[in-house]
Amino acid sequence: MISTIKTIFLFIGIYFVLSIPINDRTIFEHSYSYTAPYTNQIFAVVHSFGKDVTQKTSSFSRKIFSNSTPPRPIKIQDSVRSQQAAPVRNVDENSEEKEEPIGEYTSEEIESLKQILNNDL
Numbered sequence: 001m002i003s004t005i006k007t008i009f010l011f012i013g014i015y016f017v018l019s020i021p022i023n024d025r026t027i028f029e030h031s032y033s034y035t036a037p038y039t040n041q042i043f044a045v046v047h048s049f050g051k052d053v054t055q056k057t058s059s060f061s062r063k064i065f066s067n068s069t070p071p072r073p074i075k076i077q078d079s080v081r082s083q084q085a086a087p088v089r090n091v092d093e094n095s096e097e098k099e100e101p102i103g104e105y106t107s108e109e110i111e112s113l114k115q116i117l118n119n120d121l
Helices: 002-018 027-066 107-120
Strands: none
Touching: 002 027
16 A cells, blocks of 8 residues: 555655756657657557557467368268178067067066065055
């Protein structure tokens, strides 16, 4: 807090010192006439550097994104080449056949399945 107050008073003090008139011009105007050519050169260099960096960055990003999508749609045919096939089943969609489990159950297995089903319900 104290450093902020010191900074504000320092800014106000420098402002008043630079506003003192000498020979119908302020001290700031006198110093500006000496420093203007150098500051203009500095600003020109910074501006050209910034412009150069943005041009290089944009060309680099164009190169990156030009390879990100294929130039034309590629048609891929997905196929499986095999000598094996699943058995063909002829089942009507309207038929009410229930799928039976493959294999046979022993009487003990049937009784244990009935107990499991009766207990869960």
